[in-house]
Amino acid sequence: MVEKIIKNIKKSIELKQNILNDVNMLKNIELVANKIIECYGRGNKVYFCGNGGSFSDAQHLSAELSGRFYFDRNPLEVVLLGSNFSYLTAVANDYSYDEIFSREIKSSFNEGDVLISFSTSGKSKNVIKAIKSIENELGHVISFLGNDGGEIKDISDISIIIPSNDTARIQECHMILGHTILELVESQIFKK
Numbered sequence: 001m002v003e004k005i006i007k008n009i010k011k012s013i014e015l016k017q018n019i020l021n022d023v024n025m026l027k028n029i030e031l032v033a034n035k036i037i038e039c040y041g042r043g044n045k046v047y048f049c050g051n052g053g054s055f056s057d058a059q060h061l062s063a064e065l066s067g068r069f070y071f072d073r074n075p076l077e078v079v080l081l082g083s084n085f086s087y088l089t090a091v092a093n094d095y096s097y098d099e100i101f102s103r104e105i106k107s108s109f110n111e112g113d114v115l116i117s118f119s120t121s122g123k124s125k126n127v128i129k130a131i132k133s134i135e136n137e138l139g140h141v142i143s144f145l146g147n148d149g150g151e152i153k154d155i156s157d158i159s160i161i162i163p164s165n166d167t168a169r170i171q172e173c174h175m176i177l178g179h180t181i182l183e184l185v186e187s188q189i190f191k192k
Contacts, residue, residue: 008168015162015169016176028158029177033184035140035158039114040189044139045077047109049101049130050118053171055082057144058118061178069182073190079108081130101130113139120170122150122161131155144178146170 019025039046046065048058062078081101082088091100105115115134117127122145131141132155143149143156146164153159160177162170 011166012169012172015164015173018163019173019177025160028160029181030184032142032158032160033181033188035114035142036181036185037188039112039140040076040185042112044110044112044114045079047079047081047105047113047115048118049081049115049127051124051126053167054118054120054124054144054174057171057174057178058116059083060175061116061182064179064182065185069179069186071186071190073186076185076189079104081105098125098129101126102133105130105133109134109139111138115139115141117141117143117152117156118145118174119143119150119152120146120162120167120174122147122152124152128152128155144174 036046046062048062049055050058059080062080065076066078067075081104087104088100091103095103109115115130117131119127122143128151131143131152134141140158141156142158143152143160145152145159145161146167149159149161153161160174162173164170164173
């Protein structure tokens with residue numbers, strides 16, 4: 001068992017080291033932070049979506065933006081798509097599961113808002129439909145992906161693609177990068 005523990009930790013460290021050595025990814029992470037800062041500076045809001053563990057990551061980060069992260073401050077407005085379970089089950093039943101995010105986006109997404117999507121495969125149909133439901137001039141789409149980024153990388157404005165096909169390692173990286181971005185956003189918007 002100890003060997004498996006060591007192996008998993010080493011794989012996680014190796015993947016994070018690859019990210020540290022990827023200058024383009026580091027620039028994209030900074031760009032994502034700036035897009036979110038600009039969004040809030042205009043008085044807009046940030047939307048999040050994902051499925052399964054990716055939904056949990058989206059929920060985790062949205063809670064830290066709307067609540068607090070490193071220090072007490074005013075809340076920032078977020079929308080966690082799919083968090084209203086009556087809505088989610090009604091739309092999934094009456095339309096299809098593929099429509100759960102796009103219908104919600106269509107009801108409230110405004111010019112200047114930002115959508116942050118999570119998909120370890122880059123192939124989640126409901127995430128793809130949500131992104132496609134946003135007209136390009138309306139807002140920015142930021143996607144946290146894995147593998148080769150799938151179709152989602154091609155329809156997003158900024159993609160953070162973790163170069164792995166190991167879902168657990170991808171999600172670990174999404175969280176460390178998400179936390180880093182939130183720290184940058186919080187420190188810039190609420191300068192002490």
